[in-house]
Amino acid sequence: MTTRDLVLAALFAAIIVALGLVPPIMLGFIPVPITAQSLGVMLAGVILGAKRGGFAVLLVLLLVAIGLPVLSGGRGGLATFASPTAGYLVGWFFAAVVTGYCSERFVDRSQSGIVQITGFFLAALLGGVVVDHALGIFYLAYVTGTGLSTAFIGDLSFVPGDVLKAMIAALAGRAVMVGYPLLPQRA
Amino acid sequence: MKTLYVEGDTFLHRLSPRTKLVGLAALSLFLFLIHSPTVLSVSATLGGIVYASLRLGWHQSWLRLRPILLTIAIVALFTLVLNGWHDALIVITRLTALALFAAAVTATTSTGDFIDEITRLAMPLERLGLVRAADIGLSIGLVIRFVPEILGRYQAIRDAHRARGLKVRPLTLTVPLIILTLKNADEIAAAIDARGVRAQK
Numbered sequence: 001m002t003t004r005d006l007v008l009a010a011l012f013a014a015i016i017v018a019l020g021l022v023p024p025i026m027l028g029f030i031p032v033p034i035t036a037q038s039l040g041v042m043l044a045g046v047i048l049g050a051k052r053g054g055f056a057v058l059l060v061l062l063l064v065a066i067g068l069p070v071l072s073g074g075r076g077g078l079a080t081f082a083s084p085t086a087g088y089l090v091g092w093f094f095a096a097v098v099t100g101y102c103s104e105r106f107v108d109r110s111q112s113g114i115v116q117i118t119g120f121f122l123a124a125l126l127g128g129v130v131v132d133h134a135l136g137i138f139y140l141a142y143v144t145g146t147g148l149s150t151a152f153i154g155d156l157s158f159v160p161g162d163v164l165k166a167m168i169a170a171l172a173g174r175a176v177m178v179g180y181p182l183l184p185q186r187a
Numbered sequence: 188m189k190t191l192y193v194e195g196d197t198f199l200h201r202l203s204p205r206t207k208l209v210g211l212a213a214l215s216l217f218l219f220l221i222h223s224p225t226v227l228s229v230s231a232t233l234g235g236i237v238y239a240s241l242r243l244g245w246h247q248s249w250l251r252l253r254p255i256l257l258t259i260a261i262v263a264l265f266t267l268v269l270n271g272w273h274d275a276l277i278v279i280t281r282l283t284a285l286a287l288f289a290a291a292v293t294a295t296t297s298t299g300d301f302i303d304e305i306t307r308l309a310m311p312l313e314r315l316g317l318v319r320a321a322d323i324g325l326s327i328g329l330v331i332r333f334v335p336e337i338l339g340r341y342q343a344i345r346d347a348h349r350a351r352g353l354k355v356r357p358l359t360l361t362v363p364l365i366i367l368t369l370k371n372a373d374e375i376a377a378a379i380d381a382r383g384v385r386a387q388k
Contacts, residue, residue: 001318018338083258145277
């Protein structure tokens with residue numbers, strides 16, 4: 001990793017932490033506040049790609065582990081990993097890596113805007129919703145012993161919000177790529 | 188940023204960070220293998236005694252433990268409704284024990300000690316050529332250094348919205364925030380290299 005990659009990952013980790021400290025943002029059309037931290041995880045993958053995005057999220061998890069209250073609501077410390085919802089938290093790392101990998105595959109600078117946005121949306125959906133929720137459900141079902149189907153039904157209420165975040169991540173990812181391209185181009 | 192570490196001179200403070208982390212890992216393995224509510228209840232009580240021995244005071248303890256205890260309570264309630272009281276009792280005692288011991292380790296290990304320990308743990312990975320152990324401490328320092336700066340930028344963007352009578356929307360907030368922040372990367376990287384912090388081997 002070059003020094004620049006290291007700095008980019010660290011800066012993005014700082015952005016994810018900062019997104020947990022700002023008040024939740026209201027969406028215009030539905031009265032639901034968006035906690036921006038999981039949006040930050042998708043953005044890390046979409047904007048930085050698999051390697052740097054994964055490292056950025058790993059840094060955030062490291063900060064949580066060493067006792068800094070960097071998660072939204074001032075949560076932090078090793079006890080966070082003992083929570084029944086820890087699967088979603090650890091899943092962030094895999095979400096960023098999968099989102100980043102897919103973004104590198106799906107999106108190309110030569111494509112038209114709408115194709116790029118669709119590519120980013122699918123990448124964020126796969127990583128931030130499918131992978132993260134799957135890990136969250138598995139761990140929740142394992143800890144509580146309630147079975148996968150029950151955990152899955154409990155999880156469903158969080159899916160619409162995260163699909164919306166994937167959409168925002170796609171639009172923001174494309175806007176950042178136009179303004180300041182960072183995603184490595186693959187042959 | 189204020190850490191969750193509390194200065195003190197208790198037995199847990201004096202233990203080495205490695206002993207505490209290995210102990211916590213072993214304990215979590217043990218707690219998940221045990222299915223007896225009696226043993227788990229004893230563990231949770233022990234966790235409570237260990238946590239209380241840190242003498243944080245009721246108010247401080249409640250502030251720190253409230254988020255995780257609430258989550259555990261909600262999950263236990265669901266387990267009670269779906270699987271009955273036996274499973275619910277196992278869930279609540281096991282997770283509470285784990286949370287209390289983990290919170291005790293966090294409160295008694297300083298951030299610097301943690302970074303040193305992680306750097307030492309990463310040494311074998313460095314020999315494999317995967318990461319540079321010293322980079323971990325450097326990156327953590329960078330994150331902590333830049334969070335206040337990004338919060339300042341967030342306020343500036345919010346004020347710019349207000350000055351123009353616009354509502355803050357996720358898109359109009361995140362895009363300028365990210366571009367403004369990442370554009371600094373080249374300068375910061377050049378500054379790090381110029382000082383030879385990551386001496387090229």
